[in-house]
Amino acid sequence: MHTQDAPPRTRIPGPAVPRRPARLAPIPLDAAKPDPASLLGGWQELNATATIPHCVDNVERTSAIENFRRLAAAGEDGPQGTFKGPWFADSDLYKTLEAIGWEAGRSGTGRWADLLTELADLLERAQAPDGYLNTYVQGTGREPFTDLEWTHELYCAGHLIQAAVALHRGGGDERFLAIARRVADLIVRELGEDGRPLIDGHPEIETALVELYRETGEESYLRAAELQIERRGHRSLGAGRFGSQYFQDHLPVREATEAIGHSVRQLYLAAGVTDVYLENGDETLLEAMERLWDSAFGTKMYITGGHGSRHRDEAYGDPYELPPDRAYAETCASIAALQWCWRMLLATGKARYAEEMERALLNAIAASMDHTGTAFFYSNPLQLRTGHDGSHEDAPSERLPWYNCACCPPNLARLLASAGAYTATSGPDGLQLHLLTAGTFTGRNMSAAVETGYPWDGDVLVTVSGAGELAVRVPSWAEGATATVTGGRVLAEPVPGDYLRVACDDGATVRLTLPMTPRLVRADERVDAVRGCAAVLRGPIVYCVEQADLPEGVLVEQLRLDTAAPITEERTPGDLTPVRLRLSGTIQPLGTELYGPYGQAPAARTPITFTAIPYHAWANRGPGAMRVWIPTA
C-alpha cells in the first residue's frame, strides 16, 4: 500500500551501528518491524512473552542475581555466604539484561522497569570504587585481572557493557551505561597502553568496547579494543588444558588463516576484529577476516549453520570434520557467527554474509528453542541415534529448561529481541532487504512493506514508500528466481547469490518469486561423515526425519532415500511445521554383523514414503531418533 506520507521517524540504534560510514548502514531497531505472524516475528513475540521471563526467573533461581545482592550487602567484613554458580554467572544476568534492553527498543515494553531499578541499585553498590565489578572475583576474595585465561572477567565485563548499550539504546537507561563506563574506564586505565598487557581467555570484550565507543564517542574505548586484538596470538595465556588455540591466542589475528579452537571464542573474536575494522578502517584486518571466514564457512560449517564439531574442547575440528551425530554446534556459536556475518555484511555489502545469517537463524539457532520458548539446546546435533544416551548435558535427547553452563538461553533471548535490526540496511542509494520476512522496514529515504509467507512461500511482494534503490537478496539456491516490477526500473536482475536491484519510484512494487521446490543437497566429498547421504532443503529451511513420524517397527536408521522420486508437500498453515515433506525410499533391514564381507547382496528392501519436518522443529514431540542427512543407497 502506498501513501504520500514521509517515512516514520525512527531512532533506536540496533546492535553494531558503525560510527565510521561502512558499505551499508544498519536501520534503527524500531525501523524494522517483522510481522508477528511471520516466523521471525513469531519468535520475537515468544521471546518477549516466554523466553525473557524464563531467563529472568532462572538468573534469580540460580543465584546469578543473589551473587550481586551478596556483594551489595557486604559490610566491613566483606560479603557473607558464598558465591554460587559458575565463575561467569554474571554474564547470564547481563545477557538477560541485554535482551530486556533490545526488547524495550523493539516493543517499548516497560515490563521489567522494577527489576532494572533493583539491579541498577545492586550493581552500583557492588561496584568497587575503582569501577571493578565481578561477583566471582570480588565474591571469592580473588585479585582482579590475575587469572584472565580462566576467570572470564573481561568476558563478563563485555556482556555488562553490551547490556548497558542495549538498555541505553532501547530504553534510554543511563544508570547501567554509567556503571559500564566505570568498568570500561578501569580497563582503559589498568589494561590500556600504559597498563598491563593482558587479554582474556574468552574473547567478547573487543566487540563490547567498540559498541561502547559507538554509544559514547569515547575514543579510548576503541583504542582499548584495538589493543585487545593486537595483543592476541602471542601465547601470553599459555597452553592451558586445550592448547593456545582454545584461548584464541595461537596466532596474531592477521596471521590466522584457519578457524580453529573454541568455536564461540573464535567467532566472538572475529566479530570484534571486524568491529575494530569498521571503526578504524585497517584493511589488513578485513583481509584477515575474509580469509578466516572462508575457512569457517567454507570448510567447517554444518549445513544448519552450526559451528564446532568437537565436544572435548567445544572446538572446530579439522577441515571437513563435520560429524552429524557428535556435532557440537553450540547455540552460542551460531549466534556469534550471525553477529560476525552482520559486521562483514556492513563492511562489504556482499550477499553471502546475509545468506549465512539466514541459514544460521532459520536452522541451528531456531532449533535451539522449543515451541514454548522455555526449553533449549546448548548443542545442536544433526543426528540423534536410536538408543542415544541423553544423560549428558552437552548431548541431551531433548531440550532442557536451563543449563549449569547457561550461556545459550539468554544469548538466544538477546539475539531474538534484536533480530529485527539484522533484516535490512540502508546504504547510500537506498534500502537493502537481507533477511526476507513479512513486515515493514524503513531506511533513511525509503520504506518497504513486505508481504510474504517466506520462508514457507517463495512470493515476496515489496511495496515501497519514498523513492530510491531497493535491493532484495536473492538466495544462492534460488535458480530461476523472477522479478516483476511496477513503478521502478530493474538495475540488476535476480541472480542467485546476489541482490535484485530496482530503482523505485515512490509507491513502486517489486515482486520477487523464489523457487521453493524441495531440493537435495550433498556435502563436499571430504565430509566423510555424511558420505552417501543427501540432505533435504526447501528454500532456506533444512529438513530432517524424526522417529515420531515413522510407523511402528521402522527405525530412522533404516530409511534410504530414493533421490529420483518426487518430493511432495503437505501444508498445515499455522502449525509448528507449516510445510512438511513426503519423501520416498526404502526400508533397509538391520544387519547382525558389525563387520562383514563387502558387497554381499543387500537384503530385500521394502518401499516406504516418509515425512520430513523442518529441522528447527525437531524434538518437540518427546525424545527420539532424528537425522538430517539421509542415506541414498
Place this chain on the structure above:
Amino acid sequence: MHTQDAPPRTRIPGPAVPRRPARLAPIPLDAAKPDPASLLGGWQELNATATIPHCVDNVERTSAIENFRRLAAAGEDGPQGTFKGPWFADSDLYKTLEAIGWEAGRSGTGRWADLLTELADLLERAQAPDGYLNTYVQGTGREPFTDLEWTHELYCAGHLIQAAVALHRGGGDERFLAIARRVADLIVRELGEDGRPLIDGHPEIETALVELYRETGEESYLRAAELQIERRGHRSLGAGRFGSQYFQDHLPVREATEAIGHSVRQLYLAAGVTDVYLENGDETLLEAMERLWDSAFGTKMYITGGHGSRHRDEAYGDPYELPPDRAYAETCASIAALQWCWRMLLATGKARYAEEMERALLNAIAASMDHTGTAFFYSNPLQLRTGHDGSHEDAPSERLPWYNCACCPPNLARLLASAGAYTATSGPDGLQLHLLTAGTFTGRNMSAAVETGYPWDGDVLVTVSGAGELAVRVPSWAEGATATVTGGRVLAEPVPGDYLRVACDDGATVRLTLPMTPRLVRADERVDAVRGCAAVLRGPIVYCVEQADLPEGVLVEQLRLDTAAPITEERTPGDLTPVRLRLSGTIQPLGTELYGPYGQAPAARTPITFTAIPYHAWANRGPGAMRVWIPTA
C-alpha cells in the same frame, strides 16, 4: 620335528591363572615361546631392548620414582619438596615394574636387579606403618580413601599388586609381594566387610585382588574383590563432571547391558568381574559379562580392535557411533579388551574371544608403538586428515615419546612382556593354540612346535610332542581353510570361527592352511561414519592407505576404491611392511563447494593404483594423512 623326549618342565604362571579349574587353563609364561623372528616375538624382543628401558628412563625423568624417594627420605617434618606429575603417577612406575616382572619370567633377564632393589627399599620406607602407600596422597598431606572418585588410590594399589604378582611369578621377588600384601591387607581391613563401603572411580583393583588371591591363596583378597564389584553401580561416587557411567557406577554389574562410559574403566571392570567369576563360579556374573561383551564387541568396537569413540570423556559412544577420524581408541582400552577377552576365553573356551584378542593385538595395540619401540600413540584413530592439527596430545599426527598422562606406554610394555602367555592354553584334553604364531607352546601333556609366517602367510605347520588333542583356532574370516594331518585323527574340521581339533599321536603333524587373499570388509549400515567405504584386510591384518605412498598432487582424501578390481601383493620380507597391497581405483577431483546440489555429474576421475600398508605400521615415515576406510564410489 618329532622327538621322544618328555615335554620340558615349565613353571612360571602368566597373567590370570585361575585357581578354580576353568574351561581352559593357561600354560605357563615360559611354556610359550614365540619365535623371535615372528611378528609377536619380534615385538617382545623390541619391548625388552627398547620399550622397557624407555619406560624406566621416563618414570625417572618424570619424577614418578622421585616421588617415592621424597617419601622415603621424609623425616619428622614430613616430605620435603613437592609431589610431581599426575595423581596417578605411581601407576606408571608400577606398570613398568610389572613389565620387568613378566620380562624376567619370559627371558630370565636380571638386567633390572639393581633398580628393583632400590625400588623395593624405597617402597618399604615410603609405605606407612598401616600398609598405606600412595605418593600423591601421602606426599600432598591428603587423607587416605577420602576422595576415591578422583584420586585413583585403589587403581594405583591395583597396579602395585599386579606388579608384585608379576615380579613374584617372573623373578621370585618376595619383597614387592610383601609390600603389596600389606596394601591389600589394609584394603581388606579398611574397605572390607566391616570397613567403609568405598569403591574407586577407576576400576583396576578388582582384577588385582583376584590375582593376589591366586598368588597367595589368601581368600580375604578374593572376598575384597567381590565386595568391590558388588558395591558398583549404586551411584555412590556421584555424577562428577561426566556422569556416573564415567566411574562405572551407573548400574550394578549384573544389570548393565551396554558398554558405556570411560572405555578403559569399563573394560578393566569387566576383566575384574570375569576374574571374580572364574574364582567364585557365580554364573550370573558370567551371563552379565557375555551380554556386556556383545554390546562392546558387537556394536561399539572399531575394526582395528579399538574401543571408545569419544575424546571428551574417553568414552564409548552410542551403539554404532564409530567415527574413524575422532576414534579415541585408547591404547589402554585395547589392552584392557584383550585382558578381558582372555578371561572370557578361559571361562568359556569360545573362539570368538581369542579372535578379538588377535584383532586388537595385531592392529590397534600394534599400531600404538613405532618401529623403534620408543614412541607411542595414546589414541589410535583410523583416519588422519590432510591439514590435521596435531597439537593436541590426544590426537597427535605422530607417535610421541611420552605423555603427560602416560598410562599407555608402560601398559604396552607389561602386555608385550606377558603376551606369550596369551597364545595357548591347556585344557583337560590337550593343547589349544589361540594366537597363531611361530614358536613352541607346551601344555600339561603335550607340546606344539609351530612353523609359520603367519600373520603374513597362511600355512601353519604344527608338530606335536606327546599325545593328546590339539586345537588350532580357525579365524572367522578363513572360509576355505584346509587341514592336513599325519599321525592323528581329525575330530573337527577347520570351520571358520571355531577350532580345528585333532587327536594327535606323539609326533603328529597338523598343517592348517588359511586363505590369505586380501578381502574387502564393510561395516554395519548403522556405522554412518564409514558409509560407502570398504576396509581392506588380509588375514587378521587391517590395512590403510597413507599419504607417503601416493604420488605428488594426489591426496588420500581423493582416493576411490574399485571394489571389483583385483588386489595384488608386494612382498618385502623382513621389512616393517612385509606384505603391501596394491589397490586400484580412481582419483576424485576436489570440489569447491562445501554444500551443493545432489546428483551433479561427478567430475571425470583419473585411474590410479595405490599402495596399502598394514595399519599398525602407519606413521613411521613422518606425519601425513591416512585412512583405513576407503570410499568405494
